[in-house]
Amino acid sequence: MTRRKLTFLACAAAVVAAGLGATPSAADHSTVHRVQPGESIQKAVNAAEPGDTVLIAPGVYKEHVRVTVPDLTLRGSGAARTVLVPDSKEKDACAKAGSGICVLGTDDKPLKDVSVQSLALRGYAKHGLWATGTDRLKVRGVLAEKNGTWGIALERSVRSVVTHNAARDNGDAGLFVANTVDTEEGARDTDGTVLRHNRLSGNRIGVTVRRLRDLSVEHNEVTGNCAAVFVVGDERSPRAGDMSVSHNHVHENNKYCAATERLPFLQGSGIVLTGAEKTRVTYNRVENNQGTSPLSGGIVLFKSLVGTPNENNDIRDNLVTGNSPADLANRDTASNNTFSRNTCTLSEPAGMC
DSSP states (O other): OOHHHHHHHHHHHHHHHHHHHSOOOGGGGOOEEEEOTTSOHHHHHHHOOTTOEEEEOSEEEEOOEEEOOTTOEEEOSOTTTEEEEOOTTOOSHHHHTTEEEEEEOOSSSOEESOEEEEEEEEOOSSEEEEEESEESOEEEEEEEESOSSEEEEEESOBSOEEESOEEESOSSEEEEEESOSSSOOOOEEEEEEEEESOEEESSSEEEEEESEEEEEEESOEEESSSEEEEEEOOSSSSOSBOOEEESOEEEOOOOOBOOOSSSOOBOSEEEEEESOBSOEEESOEEEOOBOOSTTOEEEEEEOOTTOOOOBSOEEESOEEESOBSOSEEEESSOSOOEEESOBOSOEESTTOO
8 A cells, every 4th residue: 555545544534533532513412302291391491401302292282381492492293283272370471471482582682593393372362472582583384373462473583484384363463573562663674584385364464564674475375364464664764674575375365354543444455565665575466355444455555654655665576466446556655666567457546557
């Protein structure tokens, strides 16, 4: 054997030895905490460390779960098999807030890399899942139904991925994402939060995006709500907007919801922008949303509650048909929003189809 080959083999052996002697990664020490019916999910979460998984067996669990451990996976056995419902006896902060699962970080110390998967959250007084102050939260395969306010709700959170969930028959929005719910401030940048491949039905509003920037709402099916998609802004700075609403199927959102202090009655609203800027509404299929509310129609631009107009929004390449009183409705005062290459029949004002 040549000296060159001997040298190569010696180096290769050194590399292998270094690899074998290296300290294992945190993932190598991760633990699966298994929860069976009658056992406490919260107890397993409390025992978990970063990188661990809490695996919940099929069954119905009367519980409110508070997550403050980073890099934790909370996984059920499927939304039809693992079901969480309220427990009136619980008195912790999450129970008092009326939520099923609370994922809790802060602005100063965001809770990172939490994943909630494959379970149902049913009948909570306020929210099925509530998350605040998170970074890279993942919510997948969750069914949130018949909760008092929001099905799945996020605030003060960045880089979230909310995908392949179902939210139905919730008191307000099926999916709700916002800058913050307890203070008045300008829009926050989500650093690319994605709401994708969700099915939203029977809620007051399918998706509400409030005072946010840099976010995408895409490939969702939204049907049977009073209103499908609301992008909400106002006069504060930064303005809400700079987001994408694309490739959604928005159809037959004709449920009736009474007026509130903030909004007129809702019925037959497809995609509605109020007080937003630089939002791209593209390649959506918006069909058969019909009503007589000021916000009714297929794709609607409407000034915000404080009179702030939508500006520099781009509505194009959408199929918008069978909506009433109009497929496209520009009920705003600004002149710098653009409508182009949309396939539709009726517009307000005329001439946009």
